[in-house]
Amino acid sequence: MIKVGIIGATGYTGAELVRILSRHPQVELVALTSRSYAGEEMAGVYPALTGSTDLNCEDLTPEEVMDRAEVIFIALPHGHAVPVATRARERGIKVIDLGADWRFRDAGTYEEWYKVPHGNHKLAARAVYGLPEIHREAIRSAGLVANPGCFPTSAILGLAPLLQGGYIDPETIIIDSKTGVSGAGRGAKVTSLFVECNENINPYGVAGHRHTPEIEQELSALAGRAVTVTFTPHLLPISRGILSTMYASLARPATEAELRQVYREFYAGAAFVHLLPPGQWPHTRWVYGSNNCHINLAVDSRTGRVVVASAIDNLTKGASGQAVQNLNLMFGFPETMALAGPGLCP
Structure with missing residues (x-):
């Protein structure tokens, strides 16, 4: 079982990650962070998750999440993922970032469009753009995956x-x-x-x-x-x-x-x-x-x-589902694990 932490679990993409990963047969969710809902049950914040998870939201530092997890998903606004991912990679922990911080091979482009300094141009050049249908083989061996925008x-x-x-x-x-x-x-x-x-x-x-x-x-x-x-x-x-x-x-x-x-x-x-x-x-x-x-x-x-x-x-192929698709590739699981199935009918 892969131990997974989600930093920023109570936004829409974080909740969608919990929904998908709670049914993943090779994943154990070990940390869900939230400042706004610290101490509350995740299923209380999103009642649709009742019966899927009994975890509480916690106001943990990134280091505390890293102490528990083998891979972390970062679901934070742009500008906040760089120090977290940098430290995680120094510790050998794999990272899938759902924000914009690692999507550009040239971090200068990120700085031009997002109007914030990046902070780690060297690591940005090594991050893999996580669109599996285009970069499947590179994702398999990646330590840091930049989940694409929707x-x-x-x-x-x-x-x-x-x-x-x-x-x-x-x-x-x-x-x-x-x-x-x-x-x-x-x-x-x-x-x-x-x-x-x-x-x-x-x-x-x-x-x-x-x-x-x-x-x-x-x-x-x-x-x-x-x-x-x-x-x-x-x-x-x-x-x-x-x-x-x-x-x-x-x-x-x-x-x-x-x-x-x-x-x-x-x-x-x-x-x-x-x-x-x-x-x-x-x-x-x-x-x-x-x-x-x-x-x-x-x-x-x-x-x-x-x-x-x-x-x-x-929220799924445009964010959290694709992030889990990347997780599956990074850890050698079938690409469709926890993701197979049609949309809702009607």
């Missing part, structure tokens, strides 16, 4: 086969993404209030969202050249889910049937990525609560563009 997960999975195969012009990529309100976290915010977001949809972070350079970093690696994208997220009045619709001009003539075969070959053996039948476009409802990513595409012969849509649950 928007980047949906966008990169949707575009990767086309970019690696040279089928689209990288200079023409437009990414239009829509997310549920849980992506904003559990903290009180005016924009997350029911009366503010209900019966409403709005763009935000236009021409400057912090997930943009993360998307560009990974797409550039796939394309073998620098890629700059136009990315615009929108807030939907739903709890969970991301739908990304992506547009790009074809770099050479290709039929839809040809591109569908490219996707089937690229994701062969990828248990969580599913290419839907022609004409069946992804719905966020279909992946709700699952670690799946549903994808479909169409070639617009009139404009010479390809349209790709991908749907994920932002």
Whole structure:
């Protein structure tokens, strides 16, 4: 059994980690940290976890968590994971960070977009970007994994086969993404209030969202050249889910049937990525609560563009489920352990 600690257990991603790991046959949860709910039962903070865990939340120092755990998940706001992960790696403890602190190979990019000093550029260059469908082998031997952002997960999975195969012009990529309100976290915010977001949809972070350079970093690696994208997220009045619709001009003539075969070959053996039948476009409802990513595409012969849509649950494949997928790879477990299964029906 692998002893696991979660630092920041009572946010939405932390709670989702507890939900998934409580049913993992090779994991023993040994520490759940929270300052706001210290001393309270985790199942009291999230009653849906009743019967799944009897652990209390504790206000532990990172060192105290490290004394108990072989691997730690960090579910903290950006800027807080660097000293924790640095010390954990010095002690030989594996780390999966769900925040942004380790996602950039060049920590200077992180500093530019997140407006805080990083603190460990050398370790950042060695962290592995935790998108298993792209970096599976590197994750297996990693000591520090940077779990991807939710928007980047949906966008990169949707575009990767086309970019690696040279089928689209990288200079023409437009990414239009829509997310549920849980992506904003559990903290009180005016924009997350029911009366503010209900019966409403709005763009935000236009021409400057912090997930943009993360998307560009990974797409550039796939394309073998620098890629700059136009990315615009929108807030939907739903709890969970991301739908990304992506547009790009074809770099050479290709039929839809040809591109569908490219996707089937690229994701062969990828248990969580599913290419839907022609004409069946992804719905966020279909992946709700699952670690799946549903994808479909169409070639617009009139404009010479390809349209790709991908749907994920932002808290599962977009965060905690993917983090457990990384854990499984790091410790040699089946990649689908504790994660297999469809979304909720209906």
